[in-house]
Amino acid sequence: MNAETGTGLALELRGVSKRFGALAALSDIHLQVRPGERRAVLGSNGAGKTTLFNCITGDFPPSSGAIRFFGEDVTTFPAQERIRRGLRRTYQISLLFTGLSVLDNVYLACRGVSRGRFSFRRPRASDALMQTAEELVTTVHLQEVRNTLVSDLSYGQQRQLEIAMALSGAPRFILFDEPAAGLSPTERRELIAILTGLPGHVGYIIIEHDMDVALRVSERVTMMHNGRIFKEGKPAEIEDDPEVQALYLGGATHG
Ligand SMILES: Nc1ncnc2c1ncn2[C@@H]1O[C@H](COP(=O)(O)OP(=O)(O)O)[C@@H](O)[C@H]1O
Numbered sequence: 001m002n003a004e005t006g007t008g009l010a011l012e013l014r015g016v017s018k019r020f021g022a023l024a025a026l027s028d029i030h031l032q033v034r035p036g037e038r039r040a041v042l043g044s045n046g047a048g049k050t051t052l053f054n055c056i057t058g059d060f061p062p063s064s065g066a067i068r069f070f071g072e073d074v075t076t077f078p079a080q081e082r083i084r085r086g087l088r089r090t091y092q093i094s095l096l097f098t099g100l101s102v103l104d105n106v107y108l109a110c111r112g113v114s115r116g117r118f119s120f121r122r123p124r125a126s127d128a129l130m131q132t133a134e135e136l137v138t139t140v141h142l143q144e145v146r147n148t149l150v151s152d153l154s155y156g157q158q159r160q161l162e163i164a165m166a167l168s169g170a171p172r173f174i175l176f177d178e179p180a181a182g183l184s185p186t187e188r189r190e191l192i193a194i195l196t197g198l199p200g201h202v203g204y205i206i207i208e209h210d211m212d213v214a215l216r217v218s219e220r221v222t223m224m225h226n227g228r229i230f231k232e233g234k235p236a237e238i239e240d241d242p243e244v245q246a247l248y249l250g251g252a253t254h255g
């Protein structure tokens with residue numbers, strides 16, 4: 001375990017609950033994710049997956065419970081403070097500047113997270129940031145369309161661009177909210193290649209509806225249902241679990 005982090009965990013949730021009025025969107029969530037770990041969260045619509053992300057990022061504070069990020073209690077920290085500590089997310093809805101090029105979008109994301117953040121590169125900041133933006137565009141396999149306007153990209157390419165933007169500012173941990181939703185089979189394969197090719201120290205949680213994608217891009221899978229975690233295990237264990245199959249497939253037909 002890593003001494004620097006205290007607990008040795010990238011992310012730890014202890015008894016996190018989130019209520020919206022009478023609705024318990026999350027109930028007593030306990031979650032532990034190691035640095036560099038790749039985790040999938042599966043569950044039918046309304047299971048509480050996006051709410052889980054909102055609590056982790058600070059977009060919504062939890063109603064109760066505690067969240068630690070690399071050993072530090074961030075439960076009450078605003079979202080910006082968590083970003084400063086290396087946490088990123090993508091959303092189910094695109095948040096891109098469609099009138100700008102691919103490279104400009106990534107450059108702006110890099111500039112946004114570097115502002116006010118300590119950096120060895122400050123003297124030649126803009127050159128270094130442009131260089132980083134170029135590298136990130138390559139990481140998400142968009143180098144051939146780097147000067148194309150975002151409005152001219154395919155839907156799948158736009159999702160790839162969002163991953164590049166989430167990678168800006170050297171994150172330690174990324175939350176991906178259904179990045180494969182709406183992708184063609186070819187685009188899905190591309191996404192899987194990008195995710196599995198990310199640097200080993202970058203951990204992530206991916207919310208994924210498609211069991212097949214989730215099992216390929218993760219080392220561990222957490223199953224959610226009705227705001228609770230009901231099973232966790234390695235992809236092969238989850239795939240073979242009859243209870244998971246019954247509940248997940250049942251939930252998916254109703255969701
Ligand atoms: N801002 C909100 N206000 C009220 N209810 C919400 C809000 N966000 C989510 N919910 C409810 O919380 C539950 C979990 O939603 P969500 O986390 O979006 O599920 P998932 O991402 O797994 O589909 C749902 O019943 C949803 O309607």
Ligand SMILES: [Mg+2]
Nearest residue numbers: 049050051092
């Ligand atoms: Mg969701």
